[in-house]
Amino acid sequence: MTNPQLPSHLRRISHVFVDESMTDSPMARRVRERLTGTAQEAIPWTVVPENQDRIEFERGEEQALYLKEYKGKFLRFCPGTRAYHCCGYRIIHIGENCPMACSYCILQAYFQDRILKIWANQDALFSELGNSFGADRNTRFRVGTGEFTDSLALEHLTGYSHDLVDFLNEYDNVVLELKSKVVDLSWMAAAKRTDRVLPAWSLNAPYINEHEEFDVSTLTERLQAARTCTEAGFRVCLHFDPIIHYPAWREGYAEIIDRIFDYVKPEQIAYMSLGSFRCMPQLTPIIADNFPETTYIYNEFVPGLDSKARLLRPLRVEQFSFMVDRLRAHGMDKQLYFCMESTEVWNEVFGYTPSDFGGLGNHLMARAFER
Ligand code: SF4
Numbered sequence: 021m022t023n024p025q026l027p028s029h030l031r032r033i034s035h036v037f038v039d040e041s042m043t044d045s046p047m048a049r050r051v052r053e054r055l056t057g058t059a060q061e062a063i064p065w066t067v068v069p070e071n072q073d074r075i076e077f078e079r080g081e082e083q084a085l086y087l088k089e090y091k092g093k094f095l096r097f098c099p100g101t102r103a104y105h106c107c108g109y110r111i112i113h114i115g116e117n118c119p120m121a122c123s124y125c126i127l128q129a130y131f132q133d134r135i136l137k138i139w140a141n142q143d144a145l146f147s148e149l150g151n152s153f154g155a156d157r158n159t160r161f162r163v164g165t166g167e168f169t170d171s172l173a174l175e176h177l178t179g180y181s182h183d184l185v186d187f188l189n190e191y192d193n194v195v196l197e198l199k200s201k202v203v204d205l206s207w208m209a210a211a212k213r214t215d216r217v218l219p220a221w222s223l224n225a226p227y228i229n230e231h232e233e234f235d236v237s238t239l240t241e242r243l244q245a246a247r248t249c250t251e252a253g254f255r256v257c258l259h260f261d262p263i264i265h266y267p268a269w270r271e272g273y274a275e276i277i278d279r280i281f282d283y284v285k286p287e288q289i290a291y292m293s294l295g296s297f298r299c300m301p302q303l304t305p306i307i308a309d310n311f312p313e314t315t316y317i318y319n320e321f322v323p324g325l326d327s328k329a330r331l332l333r334p335l336r337v338e339q340f341s342f343m344v345d346r347l348r349a350h351g352m353d354k355q356l357y358f359c360m361e362s363t364e365v366w367n368e369v370f371g372y373t374p375s376d377f378g379g380l381g382n383h384l385m386a387r388a389f390e391r
Pocket of ligand 1: 118119120121122124125126127169170201236
């Protein structure tokens with residue numbers, strides 16, 4: 021008898037919670053079906069009564085999946101700050117928390133439990149999105165789901181991105197970016213056009229990938245997936261965020277930058293962000309606690325205008341300049357942008373600022389809809 025395992029990043033799920041109102045939802049039925057026949061088939065399900073606003077789950081490394089009826093807004097603005105140039109993308113909120121573990125992950129500060137929440141009331145989500153995207157078909161939207169979770173981490177169980185791609189086929193004024201550190205390309209089957217979905221992977225120096233990112237796909241797997249998408253006609257996005265200052269950073273970032281172009285061509289990359297490690301004050305002790313081997317948090321940081329600690333500007337500029345020079349040598353140019361950086365840093369590294377091309381949000385919107 022076959023008893024296949026779930027992908028390794030989902031094997032710590034040992035319990036499913038489901039809101040009473042969602043027990044019969046398509047999402048709950050799908051998760052049940054997809055667990056059937058796997059080693060996790062027998063994990064217990066608990067129905068959460070309507071009047072219960074909190075669930076308790078505390079079992080060491082184990083994780084719980086919570087299929088929840090979400091009552092808030094699904095379409096949001098990215099929580100960027102006015103002090104720096106923000107890319108202005110919109111978030112489709114599909115759930116919270118992530119089964120993987122990256123030492124630098126901001127979600128550790130947001131969610132201090134091991135409960136992976138998925139908004140199971142997809143009908144409400146699609147209704148809100150339809151109202152927003154359908155109100156004026158001339159208004160364009162660049163949207164993504166990878167802000168409070170990884171876009172594809174739970175895809176194997178939920179098929180959420182597949183459903184979203186399917187729904188958005190009707191809205192050619194929307195480009196969806198699916199940002200992930202794992203490989204799950206099952207959403208591709210739902211895409212009727214290749215120019216309205218931007219699969220995206222975060223990359224880092226091999227040393228950082230090996231020492232600071234756990235349960236994620238390898239860099240090679242991510243790049244192979246990017247190549248598969250480009251071969252199918254999609255463009256991809258690649259992101260270097262957070263760039264980390266560690267002793268051999270030059271060799272590490274040079275190596276991964278060079279490897280990118282063994283898999284994809286510059287013109288197949290819609291855009292690429294560069295972001296230096298930034299850290300809310302309350303995140304540092306959490307990283308130190310969760311990842312005691314981590315040393316980059318003890319670098320030289322200063323508080324930024326958004327109150328987050330960021331690497332001293334000369335060090336950031338040095339890293340950015342090194343990476344931008346190398347990327348430009350491979351043919352990358354206007355696809356490159358900084359995530360949350362100042363006008364001064366843009367000028368120093370790129371020699372221009374977002375205002376020179378009408379603002380970062382406008383620039384990325386134009387690139388997203390280029391085809
Ligand atoms: S994959 Fe992304 S969301 Fe998940 S832990 Fe890593 S940084 Fe956080």
